[in-house]
Amino acid sequence: MARALPQPRRASLRRLYDPQSGEELDQALVLWFPGPASATGEDLAELHLHGGRAVVAAIETALGNVKGLRPATAGEFTQRALMNGRIDLTQAEGLGELLSAETEAARRAAVHASEGGIRKKVEQWNDRLLNVSASVEAELDHSDEEDVAAVIGSGLSYRRDCIALAEELERALASPSVERLNEGIRIVLAGPPNSGKSSLINAMTGRDVAIVSAIAGTTRDRIEMAVTRRGYSYILTDTAGLATKTDDPIEAIGIERARQALDAADAILWLGDENPDIASDASIILIHARCDEPERDATPDDRTPVSSKTGAGLSVLWEKIEELASRHIPAESAVFFNERQRRLITEWKNRLEAAAQEEDLLLVGEQLRLARSLCDQITGRAGVEAMLGDIFARFCIGK
Incomplete structure (x- = not known):
């Protein structure tokens, strides 16, 4: 007979039975994580079994006979966490890089990415970009109003801001890629x-x-x-x-x-x-x-x-x-980007440099808008559906 679920996030010792035959299969630790406060954002249960192959095979067979259950595909739990907003794309990539890390430098970089280090850096850059964009849009919409014109005139010019941010992106690109940490x-x-x-x-x-x-x-x-x-x-x-x-x-x-x-x-x-x-x-x-x-x-x-x-x-x-x-390859470097991220950051830098060269504020605003869309592609807020299959295919089953 089925018992009540364990208390959330507390390991409980339970006997596991085959739901069809009633045969006892194992005595295991069971953890229950109700959504959305779980790794994937969904209801999640973990079974910590004895490690024998026969035990694991018996549990998998019993679960497979339960209607609505199926084995997870490669990287499916991480993908669900991404789609449900529990992590962003850079964290998902960091987990994948952690699975394939072959050196200490690669491991540190992957842990930093999986804990949100890349997202935080990209969001810092994006905040600066938003400030420049807001200044340009304000001048376009309200340049005839004296109070707005005074604020714009007293601030930094969009050219100087664009060039400064582009130079910071260039310095970030000068660091080796994540892939290089393993290549040697x-x-x-x-x-x-x-x-x-x-x-x-x-x-x-x-x-x-x-x-x-x-x-x-x-x-x-x-x-x-x-x-x-x-x-x-x-x-x-x-x-x-x-x-x-x-x-x-x-x-x-x-x-x-x-x-x-x-x-x-x-x-x-x-x-x-x-x-x-x-x-x-x-x-x-x-x-x-x-x-x-x-x-x-x-x-x-x-x-x-x-x-x-x-x-x-x-x-x-x-x-x-x-x-x-x-x-x-600095041993304690703050952030390493993978090739996908580096490609988008390079394009981001190019958009900023183009904005700094423009005279027409409408064209400046368009370049900055395109730059902001690249930030969203890095973190996975936009334009990532086509690449998800390739990213998660490299994960181990389930993870």
Whole structure:
């Protein structure tokens, strides 16, 4: 016989029975969350079962026989919370990013987003935008009234406000995307043939990922290895030696791919004794490789001595890499945006810049109106139906 529901939000120990056969299935903790004060905004019950597969399967079968019940689809609870106004779209995306976080930096960013950090930042920007819009609309509607004209004249101009907000959006876009937190910092090992690149990547990863040989030109293609260290993710890339000239067509392809890797690098570990001739915006750490060899015991002042054989200097090298990583991906950054949000913020910035260039106040007002609609798209108040399926398809079942 069915008993009364437990008190809301208080765990109660109950026996669970099959509603058709009456068979006892488990003794479990039951929690009852009446809507709208629940995670989804709807009536919600949680069953905390014993973890055996047979127990879970029996409960699922019994629930499946109850009319009106069905298994939840991927992300359905979060989607219901979004549709019922319990969370906004940035929080839903933050939960999805938390499920896929692979580094400490990604986890922190996802938790911040899921707790409303992105929404709060976007709403701060939107409040400033609304103030500018209100000023422009007031001037359009009441410019002939002396008291309104005096208020407008004593305030900040719309151009200055638009430019200031656009510059703040630009600074936000300068931070890496959420996706980048998991992809990692791209570290490329480069230098002439036989300079010790393959030995160094093996020492840094603790695995024999690259073939090491005294024969110059052993590495013909890029070798990549993912490493996670102290909350940062890295992609280490071993490249073919940058020979000044080669008649080997395979080696030439390897050199070209090495240069492509250098172009995309965030940081370069240069193992050549000569200074690198590389046109790149990446940070460069000059390595004095094979410092354990007697003829190489003198280290130039601008070089970091490293021995792949003895491990000498590896900890110092990692400290320098981590210092670079902290500049590329600040460990305590306030807000990281995903690619969808960054695309909308970029368009928002462009609208503000266009408004600042306009002379006709009607056109200024239209640009600001379009900018406000972009804010609504970021938080999910408008124009999100088409993307919901793609967002929640990445969630686990139910969540």
